Structure formats: structure tokens, C-alpha cells
Amino acid sequence: MEKTAQLRSAEVIAVGSELLGTTRVDTNSLYLSGRLGSIGIQLRAKSVVGDDRGALADVLRGALDRADLVVLTGGLGPTDDDVTRDAVADALGVPMYEDAAIVERIRARFARRGLQMPEVNRKQALVPRGATVLPNALGSAPGLIIDHGGRLLILLPGPPRELQAMFEPLLEGALKERATGERLYQAALFVVGRSESHVEEIAQPIYSRWREGSAPIETTILAAPGQIELHLSMRSDDPEGAERLLAEARAQLADALGGDVFSFGGTPMESIVGELLDRRNLTITVAESCTGGLLLSRLTDVPGSSKWVLGGIVAYSNASKTLFAGVAASMIDAHGAVSEPVAVALAEGIRARVGSDIGVGITGIAGPSGGTPAKPVGTVAIAVIGPDGPARVRTVWLPGGRTQVKFNATQTALDMVRRNLVAT
Amino acid sequence: MEKTAQLRSAEVIAVGSELLGTTRVDTNSLYLSGRLGSIGIQLRAKSVVGDDRGALADVLRGALDRADLVVLTGGLGPTDDDVTRDAVADALGVPMYEDAAIVERIRARFARRGLQMPEVNRKQALVPRGATVLPNALGSAPGLIIDHGGRLLILLPGPPRELQAMFEPLLEGALKERATGERLYQAALFVVGRSESHVEEIAQPIYSRWREGSAPIETTILAAPGQIELHLSMRSDDPEGAERLLAEARAQLADALGGDVFSFGGTPMESIVGELLDRRNLTITVAESCTGGLLLSRLTDVPGSSKWVLGGIVAYSNASKTLFAGVAASMIDAHGAVSEPVAVALAEGIRARVGSDIGVGITGIAGPSGGTPAKPVGTVAIAVIGPDGPARVRTVWLPGGRTQVKFNATQTALDMVRRNLVAT
Numbered sequence: 001m002e003k004t005a006q007l008r009s010a011e012v013i014a015v016g017s018e019l020l021g022t023t024r025v026d027t028n029s030l031y032l033s034g035r036l037g038s039i040g041i042q043l044r045a046k047s048v049v050g051d052d053r054g055a056l057a058d059v060l061r062g063a064l065d066r067a068d069l070v071v072l073t074g075g076l077g078p079t080d081d082d083v084t085r086d087a088v089a090d091a092l093g094v095p096m097y098e099d100a101a102i103v104e105r106i107r108a109r110f111a112r113r114g115l116q117m118p119e120v121n122r123k124q125a126l127v128p129r130g131a132t133v134l135p136n137a138l139g140s141a142p143g144l145i146i147d148h149g150g151r152l153l154i155l156l157p158g159p160p161r162e163l164q165a166m167f168e169p170l171l172e173g174a175l176k177e178r179a180t181g182e183r184l185y186q187a188a189l190f191v192v193g194r195s196e197s198h199v200e201e202i203a204q205p206i207y208s209r210w211r212e213g214s215a216p217i218e219t220t221i222l223a224a225p226g227q228i229e230l231h232l233s234m235r236s237d238d239p240e241g242a243e244r245l246l247a248e249a250r251a252q253l254a255d256a257l258g259g260d261v262f263s264f265g266g267t268p269m270e271s272i273v274g275e276l277l278d279r280r281n282l283t284i285t286v287a288e289s290c291t292g293g294l295l296l297s298r299l300t301d302v303p304g305s306s307k308w309v310l311g312g313i314v315a316y317s318n319a320s321k322t323l324f325a326g327v328a329a330s331m332i333d334a335h336g337a338v339s340e341p342v343a344v345a346l347a348e349g350i351r352a353r354v355g356s357d358i359g360v361g362i363t364g365i366a367g368p369s370g371g372t373p374a375k376p377v378g379t380v381a382i383a384v385i386g387p388d389g390p391a392r393v394r395t396v397w398l399p400g401g402r403t404q405v406k407f408n409a410t411q412t413a414l415d416m417v418r419r420n421l422v423a424t
Numbered sequence: 425m426e427k428t429a430q431l432r433s434a435e436v437i438a439v440g441s442e443l444l445g446t447t448r449v450d451t452n453s454l455y456l457s458g459r460l461g462s463i464g465i466q467l468r469a470k471s472v473v474g475d476d477r478g479a480l481a482d483v484l485r486g487a488l489d490r491a492d493l494v495v496l497t498g499g500l501g502p503t504d505d506d507v508t509r510d511a512v513a514d515a516l517g518v519p520m521y522e523d524a525a526i527v528e529r530i531r532a533r534f535a536r537r538g539l540q541m542p543e544v545n546r547k548q549a550l551v552p553r554g555a556t557v558l559p560n561a562l563g564s565a566p567g568l569i570i571d572h573g574g575r576l577l578i579l580l581p582g583p584p585r586e587l588q589a590m591f592e593p594l595l596e597g598a599l600k601e602r603a604t605g606e607r608l609y610q611a612a613l614f615v616v617g618r619s620e621s622h623v624e625e626i627a628q629p630i631y632s633r634w635r636e637g638s639a640p641i642e643t644t645i646l647a648a649p650g651q652i653e654l655h656l657s658m659r660s661d662d663p664e665g666a667e668r669l670l671a672e673a674r675a676q677l678a679d680a681l682g683g684d685v686f687s688f689g690g691t692p693m694e695s696i697v698g699e700l701l702d703r704r705n706l707t708i709t710v711a712e713s714c715t716g717g718l719l720l721s722r723l724t725d726v727p728g729s730s731k732w733v734l735g736g737i738v739a740y741s742n743a744s745k746t747l748f749a750g751v752a753a754s755m756i757d758a759h760g761a762v763s764e765p766v767a768v769a770l771a772e773g774i775r776a777r778v779g780s781d782i783g784v785g786i787t788g789i790a791g792p793s794g795g796t797p798a799k800p801v802g803t804v805a806i807a808v809i810g811p812d813g814p815a816r817v818r819t820v821w822l823p824g825g826r827t828q829v830k831f832n833a834t835q836t837a838l839d840m841v842r843r844n845l846v847a848t
């Protein structure tokens with residue numbers, strides 16, 4: 001095998017019509033992405049192609065034009081719809097021959113189970129000229145590795161167990177030898193309370209400078225439910241230098257974004273709040289209406305939360321607001337159930353009744369019905385009281401459907417608790 | 425738009441570097457595969473490409489060579505790494521212009537939330553020449569549809585809700601007009617309370633017969649959280665015949681699986697329970713401990729649930745079980761907080777206090793700590809009382825981590841309510 005050309009970029013092609021339906025996804029590419037990244041080879045694109053020899057050869061040609069390494073998974077079985085070997089021979093323009101050693105291995109595999117090898121399995125012994133065979137200890141389909149003018153092509157069987165057993169030794173051998181030595185280094189910031197475009201406006205002047213630097217840092221901005229994520233990455237052969245530059249870039253972005261940055265590590269907001277409560281030995285209770293238990297459920301998703309969540313109520317009806325949190329019926333009549341006074345009364349009521357350090361009250365309109373011109377769907381009043389000082393209360397107007405409104409209202413409430421705990 | 429060429433084959437390209445890592449998968453293509461199949465357009469291949477204008481243009485050129493229809497998803501945001509529009513203009517070799525109507529729509533969208541449109545959002549108004557704009561009612565990124573020499577190119581935003589709202593009208597309009605031939609017909613059964621292998625044992629003899637028929641029906645069994653799904657599908661040019669055969673196969677499977685089949689349509693369990701309550705004008709309250717609000721949150725995910733969910737409590741601490749549901753401290757001492765008597769007392773207490781028709785009580789150990797040899801992590805006691813008769817109570821031992829235990833406990837509780845409502 002030539003050992004000149006370095007491998008920087010990869011594409012993965014999963015073969016199988018069953019992966020094009022409505023239910024199954026290709027998960028082998030997730031494993032391959034992580035393992036390739038660990039030796040500095042970046043996955044640039046991935047495809048799924050049905051059991052169609054012509055289409056597969058075509059997609060493969062495109063991938064070989066773009067990437068240094070192409071990994072094909074699946075389609076190496078013995079049946080008519082296993083077309084990967086044929087498509088590879090077509091795309092490379094090389095003939096195939098039957099590899100006698102493979103036939104013998106497959107025959108022996110059947111013999112061990114007291115069976116005769118079906119004739120169709122001979123198909124699995126066909127090898128494009130120039131390929132090196134990768135034996136399969138766990139199944140009948142051998143893998144193949146082919147050097148094509150400095151680009152590398154690897155064919156692996158589809159079952160994850162067989163694929164991974166075959167791929168791991170390559171990582172230490174054929175692939176590592178040709179990896180560049182550069183690795184991928186990453187950092188991130190998680191932001192709450194700003195839109196994607198507002199984050200972009202603040203971050204763009206900073207990350208553009210880093211992108212133009214001699215050791216460029218790439219930035220991706222992602223809008224996830226209730227938060228905006230900035231992902232920084234750079235390729236480098238200098239671990240210390242890379243970590244230092246990434247930390248510097250991240251610090252500049254964090255400075256510019258201020259208290260809206262709630263995490264560097266991707267820890268969800270409920271865990272951030274939980275850590276703050278835990279560290280200070282504080283407890284929390286919640287009285288929620290339109291979020292219907294989601295805030296309590298998110299808090300109790302955190303392992304160990306029984307230490308700081310005392311409980312709470314879901315007060316969907318007006319009567320239950322009065323029954324469980326002592327909100328006066330006259331107050332609901334005067335201001336409406338969705339109002340800042342009622343949010344405050346919910347927070348104060350639940351805090352006083354259960355005796356927690358912090359109380360949260362949420363009342364709003366999750367939709368799709370129930371909105372009015374003055375209080376459209378998505379209107380949510382949120383109050384937080386404690387550990388010290390008077391109640392803080394906000395009214396927000398949240399876009400999206402019912403589940404988005406519910407989630408974003410709980411995210412805003414958690415963020416208000418976080419800011420209270422960071423400030424005091 | 426030309427209306428001559430028929431659409432038989434499609435490719436989907438998902439855009440976004442975040443979809444090339446180790447954690448996220450493109451799920452939009454699953455939806456698109458099913459919806460395109462329903463009008464006879466077959467998905468032949470799909471790809472994920474990072475935020476790389478050159479690579480995306482290249483992959484797009486390949487897809488346009490092979491398929492009658494190419495759908496691109498994502499990369500339509502306002503930031504620098506949103507490259508889909510540019511890549512499409514490159515691949516088609518057409519210039520872009522700024523569409524004033526789109527700018528106005530985005531500006532108005534921000535104004536409704538009391539915000540000024542950031543300048544970066546103007547980027548979302550760039551349109552390749554010849555494209556028709558698809559307005560986005562749910563977000564700022566408009567879609568585009570382009571006829572390219574008889575081949576159709578559709579650009580959709582990445583968020584599934586926005587994508588689906590934009591795509592559904594196309595199915596009835598631009599796409600249906602040009603679709604042809606065989607269609608994909610599908611049916612499904614959703615099963616609760618059985619393992620995947622138990623469902624397979626019962627279903628396999630039935631679905632094998634249908635697979636061998638002259639009009640073969642394919643069956644896929646999927647294990648989803650809290651339920652097992654059977655998906656049946658067949659291709660046919662005879663709508664009535666296909667529907668009849670699928671209905672017959674489904675009926676045979678439903679007979680064999682009995683009362684464990686809770687849905688044919690994929691409606692989630694909380695909606696099934698909500699429909700049963702709504703139809704009979706019954707109300708429900710919940711007192712939950714280890715599930716921490718998740719049962720109430722699932723119930724309140726259902727639009728219109730304020731009609732039948734009166735509210736409930738999350739009684740995480742023992743004191744809150746007594747305070748909110750009147751569970752006697754002596755009972756907790758005698759039996760332990762995780763016990764059938766306490767589950768029943770929670771159900772009875774919340775039902776009596778709020779005055780609902782049905783009361784649910786849940787108490788258990790979600791983990792990771794808190795388990796004992798007698799009551800390991802995953803032990804959950806669940807009680808349902810009402811509308812008639814005495815309380816029903818079960819103790820289950822659920823596998824998995826904290827969030828799996830929480831979810832499966834709520835699924836079991838909902839299923840107990842469902843069976844109560846179906847039986848009485």
C-alpha cells in the first residue's frame with residue numbers, strides 16, 4: 001500500500017434500502033465519526049444509498065473526488081441485493097476475482113456449525129483487483145481495503161459488532177500511519193435568553209478574527225430548544241497551543257455575552273441550577289400552571305435532586321391554585337389567572353406552605369387555544385422568590401407550539417433562578 | 425413552473441456540521457421518506473453535508489444528476505455558517521437577489537415580539553433567480569422551490585415543525601401534480617406492556633405469511649420508549665386493494681396481541697387517555713413522587729387537557745406527601761415511602777382533595793441511588809382509583825437509568841388509567 005498521501009477528510013456511505021425508510025437510521029456513521037475524529041480525520045459528509053449498484057457507484061465516485069478516505073458500510077452479504085462489491089469495482093474500473101482463501105474461511109465457518117456453505121456465499125469471496133482482505137472474525141462478510149491513487153477506500157460489514165471489531169485494528173494501523181498528526185480540539189459556550197441572530201451579532205466580530213488567524217478556529221452557532229450553542233473547533237498538532245487558543249477565544253466570547261452564558265460543558269440548565277442549590281444547601285419548590293409539571297420534571301431529572309427539590313404543585317385549574325398555593329380567588333378575578341400578581345402569589349404560596357428557600361410560580365397560555373388579543377398564546381408570567389430579597393417577576397411572549405411554549409417557559413424560569421443564585 | 429416531467433425518485437440532503445458528529449442524527453429524512461412515499465415518490469439516497477459551501481454544491485450536483493426531486497433541509501438561518509442558499513446558487517449557476525417581501529415578513533416577525541430585526545437576518549431574504557418562495561409561518565427562514573430543467577429542488581428549514589408545516593401543502597399541490605405510479609401504503613400497531621421479543625414471537629407467524637403473499641406486506645418491529653411498534657408497508661398501484669390487505673393483516677395482528685394494542689395511528693399514550701377522559705367527561709388528578717411531574721407534564725402536553733386535568737402535586741419529600749395528599753406519616757413509617765399502601769393513599773388523597781373522578785398515585789425509586797436489596801432502583805408502586813370501584817395498585821421493577829425509569833413509570837400509570845377506562 002502507498003503511504004504517501006495523508007488522510008485529513010473522510011466520507012461515510014451506508015448501503016441498504018432499509019435505511020431509507022421511515023424508521024431506521026444509520027448509526028454506524030456516529031461511531032465512525034468519533035473514531036476517525038480521535039485520530040484527526042474529519043468526517044465531511046455522509047450518505048445512505050439503497051441497494052442500487054448504479055446509484056452507489058455514482059455516489060462513491062463523488063465521495064472519492066472530495067475525500068481522502070471513504071468508508072462504505074453494509075451491502076457485503078451473499079444475496080442479490082448486496083451490491084457494494086460490484087459498485088466499487090464499477091466506480092474504480094477494476095475487475096473482480098474470487099479469492100480462494102475467503103471461500104475456504106466461509107466454508108469452514110459453515111462447517112463448524114455442521115452446515116454446507118450455500119453456493120450464494122461464494123459471492124462474498126469476490127474481491128476487486130488490488131484490494132486487501134480484512135478477515136471477519138464475527139461473521140461471513142470479509143471487509144476490504146483499497147488504495148486508489150492515494151485515496152483510501154474501506155468496505156466494512158453493516159452489523160455494528162462486526163464493523164467495530166474490524167475497524168478498531170485499522171485505527172491503530174493503516175489509518176493512524178496516514179493520519180496527519182493533527183487532531184480536532186473543541187470548546188463550547190451555551191447561552192440563554194438571546195435569539196440566534198443576537199448571539200451572532202455579538203459573536204461574529206470576535207469569531208471572524210479567530211477564523212482568520214494563523215491557527216484558525218471554526219465557530220458554529222446552533223439554536224437548540226431554549227438555548228443557543230456556540231461550538232468552537234480547531235485542528236492542530238500542538239495540544240497545549242490548541243487548548244490555550246480555544247480557551248482564549250472562548251473567554252472573549254464569554255466576556256461579550258456576559259451573564260447569558262450559563263455553561264461551557266453542555267450541562268443542561270436544570271443541572272446548573274441543581275449544582276448552585278446543592279452547593280449552598282438551598283431547597284426549591286414550584287407552583288406551575290401552563291408548564292403542567294415540566295419544570296418539576298426537569299428538576300427531578302437531575303440525579304440527587306431529592307436533596308433540594310421538596311416538591312410542588314401543578315395548579316391547572318383556578319380552584320387548585322387556591323387550594324394548593326393559597327392564591328386568593330379575588331386576586332385571580334381581579335388580574336386574571338395569567339398575570340404577574342398571580343405568578344408571585346403562586347411562588348410565595350408554595351414557598352411558604354412547604355417551607356423552601358426558593359419558590360417559583362408560573363402561569364401562562366400554552367395554546368393552541370385560550371389566547372386573547374391582550375394575552376396571546378405564548379404569554380407566560382414567571383415569578384421567583386428567594387433565597388433573599390423580594391420576588392422577581394417577568395412576563396414573556398414565547399413563540400412556537402404548545403410543547404415549545406412549555407419548554408421555553410421552564411427554561412426562562414430556571415434561568416431566573418440561576419441568575420438569582422449567581423447574583424446573591 | 426413546468427409541469428411536464430414526472431417525479432419518481434427523490435434524494436434528501438441534510439445540511440449542518442452538527443449532524444456529522446457522534447450524537448445527532450438527521451430525522452427530517454425519515455418524515456420526508458414517508459410523506460414522499462405516500463404520493464409514490466421513492467427516496468433513493470440521502471446525505472448529510474457539513475456547513476461547507478463547496479462540498480454541498482458538489483453533492484447537490486450529483487443528486488440532481490440522479491433524482492427527479494432533491495430536498496435540502498437546514499442551513500437557511502441568518503449566520504455565516506448557513507450556506508444552503510449560496511451552494512444552491514453555485515450548483516445551478518444562477519445569481520441571487522434580495523426579496524423585499526421576505527425582508528418585510530422577517531422584520532414584522534421581530535416587531536411582533538417588540539424587537540428590531542438584526543441586519544444579519546437580511547441574508548435569509550436572498551433568493552436564487554427563478555426560485556419560488558415558500559413562506560414560513562413558524563420561523564424566520566423561508567423555504568424555496570426551484571424548477572431546474574424539469575427536476576425539482578426544494579429548500580426547507582431544519583426545525584422539524586417549520587419543515588413539516590411548509591412541506592405538507594406541497595404534498596397536496598406542486599408534488600402531487602407531478603407524482604406518478606405505485607404508492608407506498610402503510611399501517612401500524614402500537615403495543616404496551618410486552619417486550620419486543622414477546623411481540624415478535626406472537627407476530628412472526630402472522631407477518632411471515634403476509635410477506636410471502638402475491639402482494640407482499642413488509643413488517644418492521646421497533647422498540648420505542650415505553651412501547652413496541654409494528655410497522656406494515658406495501659407498494660401497490662391499487663389503493664383499495666392495498667388498504668384492504670393492510671387492514672386485514674393489521675386486524676390479525678391486533679387479534680393476536682389483544683388489549684395490549686393501544687393505538688393504530690401512533691397517537692401517544694397520554695392523548696389516548698385524554699380522548700377517553702374527554703369522551704366521558706371525566707377529570708383526573710395526580711400525586712407523583714419518583715416521576716417528579718413527568719406524568720402531569722405528559723398529560724398537559726395534550727392540547728385541550730385543561731378540560732380534564734385539574735392539577736396535581738409532586739410530593740418528593742415525605743412531608744409534602746402528608747401536606748398535599750394527606751398521607752399519614754405513620755403509614756409512611758410503617759410501610760416505607762415506596763409501597764403500595766402509600767401509592768393508594770396518594771391516589772385517594774389527591775382525588776378527594778381536588779374532587780376529580782380519577783386519582784393516580786406514584787411512588788418509587790428512580791435512582792441512581794436510594795435502592796435497597798428489598799426495593800432496588802426501578803421499584804415503583806402505582807395506584808389508580810376511579811372512575812368506579814376500588815383502587816387498583818401494581819408494583820413494577822423497571823430497567824434503565826433515571827429518565828427511563830421515570831418515563832416507563834408514567835407509561836405504566838397511563839396504561840393502567842387506559843385499561844380502567846376501557847373496562848368500565
